[in-house]
Amino acid sequence: MRVSAGTALPNFEVDEVRAAAMKTMAVLLRDPNPIHFDPDAVAALGMGDRVINQGPTNMAYVVNMLVAWAGHPACIRALKVRFLDNVRGGDRVVAGGVVTSVAGDGRHQIAECDVWLDVVGGPRALAGSATVAVAAGAATGETPAR
Amino acid sequence: MTLDDLERLVGVEFPVGEFTIEGYEHWLATDAVDSPPLPAGVAHPMYAYYAALGGMGLTLDELFAMVGSSAADGPMFGEAGLEFREAMRVGETYRVEGGITSAARKTGKRAGVFDIVSFELRVVDPSGVVAAVSTNSFIFPRRTA
Numbered sequence: 237m238r239v240s241a242g243t244a245l246p247n248f249e250v251d252e253v254r255a256a257a258m259k260t261m262a263v264l265l266r267d268p269n270p271i272h273f274d275p276d277a278v279a280a281l282g283m284g285d286r287v288i289n290q291g292p293t294n295m296a297y298v299v300n301m302l303v304a305w306a307g308h309p310a311c312i313r314a315l316k317v318r319f320l321d322n323v324r325g326g327d328r329v330v331a332g333g334v335v336t337s338v339a340g341d342g343r344h345q346i347a348e349c350d351v352w353l354d355v356v357g358g359p360r361a362l363a364g365s366a367t368v369a370v371a372a373g374a375a376t377g378e379t380p381a382r
Numbered sequence: 383m384t385l386d387d388l389e390r391l392v393g394v395e396f397p398v399g400e401f402t403i404e405g406y407e408h409w410l411a412t413d414a415v416d417s418p419p420l421p422a423g424v425a426h427p428m429y430a431y432y433a434a435l436g437g438m439g440l441t442l443d444e445l446f447a448m449v450g451s452s453a454a455d456g457p458m459f460g461e462a463g464l465e466f467r468e469a470m471r472v473g474e475t476y477r478v479e480g481g482i483t484s485a486a487r488k489t490g491k492r493a494g495v496f497d498i499v500s501f502e503l504r505v506v507d508p509s510g511v512v513a514a515v516s517t518n519s520f521i522f523p524r525r526t527a
Contacts, residue, residue, distance in 0.1 A: 250416050257414035264411050265432065269453075291459050296415035296428045304418045309427045309469055316463040364461075 239347050239370055245333035248301035255287050255325035265290065286324040294323050294361050298351050301331040306368050313346070317364030321355070328356040333366065345370045383450030383524070388485045388497055391449060395481035401437025401505070402475040403429055425470040430514030431462065433470065434503035437478035449485070449499050451522045460498060460519035468513040470505070476513065477506040483517070487524070495524040 258272045270277035271288045279285050295317055302312050323329055333351035340346050347370050352363045403425050412426050420426060435442075446452050470476070480503035487497050500519040507513045 260410050260414040264407055266436065291462070292428060292431055293415050295431070295462060296417070296426070299427050300415065300417055303420070303427065309420060309424050310466070312427050312466050314463070314465050316461065318461050319459050
């Protein structure tokens with residue numbers, strides 16, 4: 237796989253953000269904030285009537301996109317994001333990205349990328365940048381040497 | 383919290399903690415975030431974050447108290463950064479160490495006075511190799527700064 241500045245990363249889509257998954261993550265993250273599992277608490281705060289996804293899960297969708305693109309979790313070197321807006325239960329979201337620059341020795345490419353997560357029909361939930369190692373064999377699961 | 387108190391936070395180290403990537407928790411987490419298939423035994427990269435925050439040697443409530451705030455004050459996530467140095471392994475136990483790296487007071491036209499406090503957490507494998515570094519910033523409203 238060869239990439240260059242301007243190469244679009246394949247989207248990673250979640251057709252419906254699941255309220256049940258937020259409950260699982262609330263337990264795993266020991267996150268007691270009720271906006272992730274209690275719609276009444278969300279309403280009481282004037283934040284609508286749907287539970288709100290955990291920020292790290294929104295970040296995970298972007299990581300999923302990068303893993304699916306690069307072929308192996310170890311290809312991801314860095315990720316930095318700013319949280320811009322909320323994702324709610326039932327939302328459809330799309331993680332996307334584009335390569336902004338490439339460095340490397342010919343065998344391995346280090347791609348700097350802009351990345352984001354958009355709510356379909358809604359706001360951009362997060363935006364940031366990622367550094368990803370891409371090798372010719374990455375699409376078959378080979379891990380680029382560090 | 384005075385500005386001097388805030389600035390004295392920089393360099394404060396957290397107690398060392400640890401985090402084990404339990405297999406069943408990893409299964410549940412990857413299902414919950416709709417992860418693509420992962421190589422056997424390799425943890426989802428977000429475990430750099432989950433391990434850092436879950437294994438740091440103090441709770442978020444304790445962190446908020448350290449900076450003179452609480453969850454009731456409405457602290458907000460600012461930025462999150464992850465540096466992945468080694469693939470993390472399911473079943474492994476990692477040491478988590480780190481502390482506060484920056485603290486600054488700002489004033490916004492709409493937000494009023496607020497503090498931005500950043501901290502870094504290093505996730506260290508049993509051989510002493512830093513597998514991941516997590517940097518995070520929280521924004522603390524200071525209605526009575």
